[in-house]
Amino acid sequence: MSLEEYKGVFIFAQQVDNELSSIALELLGKAKSLAEDLDEKKVTAVLLGSGVGSLVDKLAEYGADRVIVVDDPELKDYRTEPYTHALASVINEYKPEILLVGATAIGRDLGPRVSSRVHTGLTADCTQLDIGDFPLEPKEGVEQKHKQLLMTRPAFGGNTIATIACPDFRPQMATVRPGVMQKIDPIKGAKAEVVEYNPGFTKNDCYTEIVKIVKETSAVADIQAAKILVSGGRGVGSPENFKLLDELAEVLNGTVSCSRAVVDSGWKPKDLQVGQTGKTVRPALYFAIGISGAIQHVAGMEESDIIIAINKDENAPIFDVADYGIVGDLNKVVPALTKRLKEELAAKG
Amino acid sequence: MDFQLDQQHEMARALFREFAEKEVKPNAIEVDETEVFPMETVKKMQKYGFMGIPIPKEYGGQGCDPLTYVMCVEELAKVCGTTSVIVSAHTSLCCDPILTYGTEEQKQKYLVPLAKGEKLGAFGLTEPMAGTDAQGVQTKAVLTEDGKEWILNGSKCFITNGEVADVYIIIAYTDIVEDKKGRKQKKFSAFIVEKGTPGFTFGTKENKMGIRGSSTYELIFQDCHIPAENLLGARGKGFPIAMHTLDGGRIGIAAQALGIAEGALDRTVEYVKERKQFGRAIGQFQNTQFQLANMATKCEAAKLLVYAAADAKKKSDRYSVEAAKAKLFAAEVAMDVTTKAVQLHGGYGYIREYEVERMMRDAKITEIYEGTSEVQRMVISGDLLK
Numbered sequence: 202m203s204l205e206e207y208k209g210v211f212i213f214a215q216q217v218d219n220e221l222s223s224i225a226l227e228l229l230g231k232a233k234s235l236a237e238d239l240d241e242k243k244v245t246a247v248l249l250g251s252g253v254g255s256l257v258d259k260l261a262e263y264g265a266d267r268v269i270v271v272d273d274p275e276l277k278d279y280r281t282e283p284y285t286h287a288l289a290s291v292i293n294e295y296k297p298e299i300l301l302v303g304a305t306a307i308g309r310d311l312g313p314r315v316s317s318r319v320h321t322g323l324t325a326d327c328t329q330l331d332i333g334d335f336p337l338e339p340k341e342g343v344e345q346k347h348k349q350l351l352m353t354r355p356a357f358g359g360n361t362i363a364t365i366a367c368p369d370f371r372p373q374m375a376t377v378r379p380g381v382m383q384k385i386d387p388i389k390g391a392k393a394e395v396v397e398y399n400p401g402f403t404k405n406d407c408y409t410e411i412v413k414i415v416k417e418t419s420a421v422a423d424i425q426a427a428k429i430l431v432s433g434g435r436g437v438g439s440p441e442n443f444k445l446l447d448e449l450a451e452v453l454n455g456t457v458s459c460s461r462a463v464v465d466s467g468w469k470p471k472d473l474q475v476g477q478t479g480k481t482v483r484p485a486l487y488f489a490i491g492i493s494g495a496i497q498h499v500a501g502m503e504e505s506d507i508i509i510a511i512n513k514d515e516n517a518p519i520f521d522v523a524d525y526g527i528v529g530d531l532n533k534v535v536p537a538l539t540k541r542l543k544e545e546l547a548a549k550g
Numbered sequence: 551m552d553f554q555l556d557q558q559h560e561m562a563r564a565l566f567r568e569f570a571e572k573e574v575k576p577n578a579i580e581v582d583e584t585e586v587f588p589m590e591t592v593k594k595m596q597k598y599g600f601m602g603i604p605i606p607k608e609y610g611g612q613g614c615d616p617l618t619y620v621m622c623v624e625e626l627a628k629v630c631g632t633t634s635v636i637v638s639a640h641t642s643l644c645c646d647p648i649l650t651y652g653t654e655e656q657k658q659k660y661l662v663p664l665a666k667g668e669k670l671g672a673f674g675l676t677e678p679m680a681g682t683d684a685q686g687v688q689t690k691a692v693l694t695e696d697g698k699e700w701i702l703n704g705s706k707c708f709i710t711n712g713e714v715a716d717v718y719i720i721i722a723y724t725d726i727v728e729d730k731k732g733r734k735q736k737k738f739s740a741f742i743v744e745k746g747t748p749g750f751t752f753g754t755k756e757n758k759m760g761i762r763g764s765s766t767y768e769l770i771f772q773d774c775h776i777p778a779e780n781l782l783g784a785r786g787k788g789f790p791i792a793m794h795t796l797d798g799g800r801i802g803i804a805a806q807a808l809g810i811a812e813g814a815l816d817r818t819v820e821y822v823k824e825r826k827q828f829g830r831a832i833g834q835f836q837n838t839q840f841q842l843a844n845m846a847t848k849c850e851a852a853k854l855l856v857y858a859a860a861d862a863k864k865k866s867d868r869y870s871v872e873a874a875k876a877k878l879f880a881a882e883v884a885m886d887v888t889t890k891a892v893q894l895h896g897g898y899g900y901i902r903e904y905e906v907e908r909m910m911r912d913a914k915i916t917e918i919y920e921g922t923s924e925v926q927r928m929v930i931s932g933d934l935l936k
Contacts, residue, residue, distance in 0.1 A: 493688070493705075496679065
């Protein structure tokens with residue numbers, strides 16, 4: 202079997218409860234640009250599930266030229282073994298050059314299993330994907346291969362960035378961090394070629410039995426897990442006024458947190474408190490709104506990647522740690538910001 | 551040199567002691583457990599004139615000297631750390647600056663009811679970003695264009711008598727000036743702010759290790775308008791006013807620390823006479839005897855320093871170093887003596903009913919508030935090396 206036999210960019214179209222996960226559409230967006238760089242014309246989505254035919258059109262609208270559907274009762278809910286069997290069979294049958302999987306809980310479980318089964322390399326949790334030469338610079342005595350998938354991911358807790366290639370095996374597999382890649386604007390009425398495929402399923406010892414699926418509805422958000430925090434202090438003025446922050450958080454898919462003053466005033470539960478006596482957070486983006494920025498608070502959030510401060514007092518110490526600062530009335534700034542973000546995000550789809 | 555208290559002082563001390571034993575001691579455990587401000591006791595102290603001891607009679611006070619006031623705080627602290635700090639914060643940190651810096655109108659309007667015990671006072675300097683480094687104050691006061699009002703914005707934290715007090719001395723910055731080198735410097739001013747002024751509210755109530763009945767609150771100022779005539783002293787002189795006020799306050803805290811140490815010693819002496827092990831009272835063991843000897847000697851040394859500081863305040867306007875030495879030493883003695891007192895009580899010392907554990911918890915704050923022990927060392931060494 203030669204590497205040349207492997208053609209095309211495939212993505213695993215994750216669905217849960219017969220609803221496509223957002224990551225599936227993000228992967229399609231990236232797969233399209235990778236396919237162009239490879240002079241490939243086609244992007245293929247692999248859809249596994251039970252009674253999932255209705256999802257094909259949406260995949261087409263977001264850029265899938267072909268959808269390989271494995272529809273089987275065994276695939277109703279995600280389980281490692283049947284899904285691995287299905288996806289590995291698809292690979293052996295259709296031989297993709299590249300296979301992208303979302304780095305979700307499901308994808309992180311499925312990706313490594315599949316890559317081992319088909320004996321190829323996998324890079325986990327990628328944040329950037331390019332087509333290029335490997336090695337990056339020509340080296341003497343080493344054949345430089347062209348049009349390889351260069352997979353870039355943060356390692357060691359984000360302290361180093363590694364670019365990884367898989368030159369000798371196919372498919373080149375990557376799990377991709379959700380929220381990094383861009384969906385394309387959906388093309389209304391687009392249709393994809395549908396290929397029905399079923400490798401046949403034989404139950405074995407590895408088929409787990411799902412006893413119960415519990416949908417967690419957490420009363421209080423886990424602010425330590427949030428990527429985007431919209432944090433309010435006493436300057437917000439009242440518990441009702443926090444709706445401005447709720448709206449901003451909703452647009453950004455973020456979580457609302459707060460300072461100690463807000464908890465002491467009884468506006469928010471203690472679980473949402475950031476600071477020395479609350480939780481220490483490290484989101485990618487931290488909005489400090491109406492927070493003066495005493496060290497008792499700053500100690501809990503200064504490690505955030507980007508800090509945006511909104512405060513009416515230009516001398517507030519929060520501006521010492523903020524990457525971006527707005528001096529102004531939060532009652533005017535926050536709604537305006539929410540509105541603009543809504544428009545921008547709508548334009549992006 | 552005279553180490554004898556005169557008859558007047560002896561009589562005053564007897565009065566304070568009787569009040570402390572009868573009125574304060576029975577509630578001390580409950581005040582600590584429930585963290586409830588002892589309002590009933592404070593009302594009685596107001597009635598008996600305990601809230602204006604060193605204030606001249608013409609301003610509603612008792613017209614006594616600083617030593618009499620110190621003894622009052624000391625005797626209260628022997629039985630209840632909470633009650634002693636209520637008197638100390640009110641007298642040293644609120645009445646004293648109005649007496650020293652206030653205009654006649656301000657004295658009539660604010661000092662008289664404070665000293666008479668009709669109102670309770672507090673002092674607001676500390677902020678989240680400004681503790682030992684008091685220059686870090688961010689609360690801001692701006693004079694309105696017509697010059698009739700100041701508008702305060704900011705917050706204060708850890709304020710003793712917060713929320714229960716009627717009158718507050720607040721330090722805020724009013725100007726930013728450039729020095730010769732072009733560095734910006736904040737200029738502070740002191741203000742008298744009344745409870746109930748619109749824009750002045752209370753935030754967090756602190757849950758503390760010791761002096762748990764003392765009401766320690768956050769103060770919040772949001773566009774709080776106060777009349778221009780409530781500026782205390784000259785504009786821009788707030789920092790020296792605050793520092794001078796704290797000098798006096800430190801004598802009060804030194805007296806509190808001294809009282810806590812003496813109270814713990816008194817209880818320990820009683821206990822070791824009664825408690826028997828190995829067939830005799832534990833007071834018969836030489837370790838106990840030597841520990842008690844150390845404790846008593848330290849208490850006496852602290853007492854002389856505290857009384858000397860009170861005497862210095864009586865004689866002169868400058869007593870920073872004496873006050874710093876008294877507070878530093880008395881606070882560390884209080885911590886040491888109360889810790890030993892718990893030890894000599896054995897397992898019972900760790901039980902709340904025996905009260906020495908409360909004294910140990912109360913003692914720790916005396917090393918921290920109104921200037922940490924490290925600040926006192928800065929003051930003392932600064933004077934040595936000037």
